[in-house]
Amino acid sequence: xxxxxxxxxxxxxxxxGREARNLLVxxxxxxxxxxxxxxxxxxxxxxxxxxxxxxxxxxxxxxxxGRRLKSPRIGTVYFGGGTPSLxxxxxxxxxxxxxxxxxxxxxxxxxxxxxxxDSANDKAYFQHLLSMGINRLSIGFxxxxxxxxxxLGRPHSARQAAETFYMxxxxxxxxxxxxxxxxxxxxxxxxxxNELKAVVKLKPEHVSCYGLSIEPGTVFGKRADEGVDLEIxxxxxxxxMFIYGAEFLEAYGYIQYEISNFARMGFISRHNQGYWDRMxxxxxxxxxxxxxxxxxxxxxxxxxxxxAAVRGGYIGEDFEELTDEIRAQELVMLTLRTSKGLKxxxxxxxxxxxxxxxxxxxxxxxxxxxxxxxxxxxxxxxxNGMLVSxxxxxxxxxx
Ligand code: SF4
Numbered sequence: 001x002x003x004x005x006x007x008x009x010x011x012x013x014x015x016x017g018r019e020a021r022n023l024l025v026x027x028x029x030x031x032x033x034x035x036x037x038x039x040x041x042x043x044x045x046x047x048x049x050x051x052x053x054x055x056x057x058x059x060x061x062x063x064x065x066g067r068r069l070k071s072p073r074i075g076t077v078y079f080g081g082g083t084p085s086l087x088x089x090x091x092x093x094x095x096x097x098x099x100x101x102x103x104x105x106x107x108x109x110x111x112x113x114x115x116x117x118d119s120a121n122d123k124a125y126f127q128h129l130l131s132m133g134i135n136r137l138s139i140g141f142x143x144x145x146x147x148x149x150x151x152l153g154r155p156h157s158a159r160q161a162a163e164t165f166y167m168x169x170x171x172x173x174x175x176x177x178x179x180x181x182x183x184x185x186x187x188x189x190x191x192x193x194n195e196l197k198a199v200v201k202l203k204p205e206h207v208s209c210y211g212l213s214i215e216p217g218t219v220f221g222k223r224a225d226e227g228v229d230l231e232i233x234x235x236x237x238x239x240x241m242f243i244y245g246a247e248f249l250e251a252y253g254y255i256q257y258e259i260s261n262f263a264r265m266g267f268i269s270r271h272n273q274g275y276w277d278r279m280x281x282x283x284x285x286x287x288x289x290x291x292x293x294x295x296x297x298x299x300x301x302x303x304x305x306x307x308a309a310v311r312g313g314y315i316g317e318d319f320e321e322l323t324d325e326i327r328a329q330e331l332v333m334l335t336l337r338t339s340k341g342l343k344x345x346x347x348x349x350x351x352x353x354x355x356x357x358x359x360x361x362x363x364x365x366x367x368x369x370x371x372x373x374x375x376x377x378x379x380x381x382x383x384n385g386m387l388v389s390x391x392x393x394x395x396x397x398x399x
Contacts, residue, residue: 036153042287208261
């Protein structure tokens with residue numbers, strides 16, 4: 001599908017005609033030390049040759065989008081992966097310089113880098129990050145229990161994870177998030193609670209807690225296909241981990257602002273909140289996804305195809321047009337993940353319909369079962385509702 005030149009030369013507009021807020025920029029870094037047993041993200045082992053190729057193409061892609069979009073104002077940058085902390089500081093500096101040349105940085109921007117304890121483990125490294133403007137870290141702990149880390153196939157220990165955290169803090173990072181996974185093989189609710197106790201002692205500003213999901217093609221997925229019992233906790237135990245875990249974190253001052261995300265006051269992830277608020281985002285790097293106005297496209301996953309698309313100048317040309325129906329589905333699916341919830345008037349504006357009337361029987365049933373509540377013109381999931389969010393969202397959107 002071709003893009004009209006006007007698409008790239010007009011100011012960014014949302015599909016509904018409103019001028020876009022500052023753009024969110026995501027940079028995908030597709031390299032890892034080795035593949036973790038649960039991971040379905042696009043990544044490959046790090047080596048100098050492929051990394052040099054990636055860098056060259058990424059720099060060209062940044063230039064290309066800077067020209068096409070006429071140096072748009074950006075509000076956040078997020079280096080995700082993969083393992084962005086495998087990028088040496090000198091090369092990261094080159095990327096940051098290219099971003100500054102091609103985009104308009106706004107004041108107080110949030111610039112996040114995902115760091116893994118196996119690669120980000122010295123204070124000077126963190127000082128370098130701060131000096132180039134990276135002001136938020138997301139550290140991939142996943143667990144603070146060595147047995148769990150081994151089960152997950154993580155290339156670091158719990159001690160290394162804590163040391164990475166302390167080093168980043170000592171270097172001057174005042175906004176650190178840590179990622180954890182719950183519902184692990186053989187994990188009991190009390191084990192999860194112990195992990196959370198260890199985490200709150202570190203006092204991170206933000207905690208992300210994801211339930212383990214067994215994805216096809218991963219080591220866990222293959223074992224499950226072979227009939228191996230992964231000893232995943234029962235549904236009841238998983239429910240306890242989710243609900244009590246959230247209550248525990250809230251007791252320590254972390255507000256659950258999205259199903260999997262908790263933050264101290266003033267430290268929500270502005271980048272991720274932007275996704276849930278359906279802001280425009282530009283994804284750079286192989287397999288990165290973008291949504292500009294009502295158009296969505298995904299970069300090729302493999303380096304050779306990604307490189308060819310950037311060099312050929314046709315990156316982003318194969319886009320999907322987001323219809324009002326898709327946008328309404330996304331509005332429901334994204335906003336109901338957040339504690340703010342779905343503003344019912346936004347749904348009305350987009351569709352001309354009243355969701356509560358349209359789905360009256362379902363919403364009443366969810367309300368009676370304590371899974372949903374409504375106030376001030378917003379529809380929200382309760383904690384129990386968040387626990388079964390997938391099936392609720394599925395029924396609200398597709399049934
Ligand atoms: S470090 Fe992250 S991206 Fe890399 S394999 Fe592990 S989970 Fe996947």
